[in-house]
Amino acid sequence: MSANASAPQGRPTPPPAAPPSDKELVLKVIPMPADTNGNGDIFGGWVMAQVDLAGSVIPARIIGGRMATVAVNEFVFKQPVRVGDICSFFSAVKRIGRTSITVDVEVFTESFRSQGTFVKVTEACLTYVAIDENGKPTPIQRQD
Template identity: 65%
Template sequence: MTDATTSSALHPLGPRELVMRVMPMPADANNNGDIFGGWIMAQVDLAGSVLPARISRGRVATVAVNEFIFKQPVSIGDLLTFYATVVRVGRTSITVHVEVEAERNPADPQVVKVTQANLTYVAIDKEGKPRAFTRTG
């Protein structure tokens, strides 16, 4: 399944895959009770790296955050689910679209999209230099 909101310059190369689930805790919240945007960004970066690491069969580093959109606030107790889709594969880099959904209110469950982002990762060697990777499939 892909999302039509992916930037028109980027075209999905694969299915949307579940890559991570996490529940923010009170220590991740600001004084308004919402989860810090920086905490969410860090989680998106971790989730976004899963497919590039698998495809490149090794280390990857984030080289660009091409787009990051916060659609709704995230609260303590929301169960966040991260989905990733590969949208571009180059010789050493991979661009990924990440969507984050929140499951909230267990008494009357709701699932809402809270964040989406496009990030680019580069495959790196032991010295941290870009390396080409062998594509499979």
């Protein structure tokens, strides 16, 4: 079955895309029916929460301690996510500052029936800050 055959009537299927080669695969997750909105698509808030988790993976590795999300600099929903889609989250560091790290995250989906055919559904840019035990910003101790 082609990707077009599984699309609901009236909703065009976007062209296939290739996952980014310049970002790291940091998370894969499959949304379930409890994650849907009134239209039957996955809640944008669910996608945002997963993006926040995915975006934190590389900064956590660099910071090696506590951190907090301090900004969602950009968030673009390009296509809806459907129940059962395999969602792949790719991330890369955009900038490392004195106490903060900014990352780009791209989300691609593939259906079980057409695995290997990816559709870019979301892109975002988030900033995380290293914090101490009191929740105050602390310098990042870079290990490079």
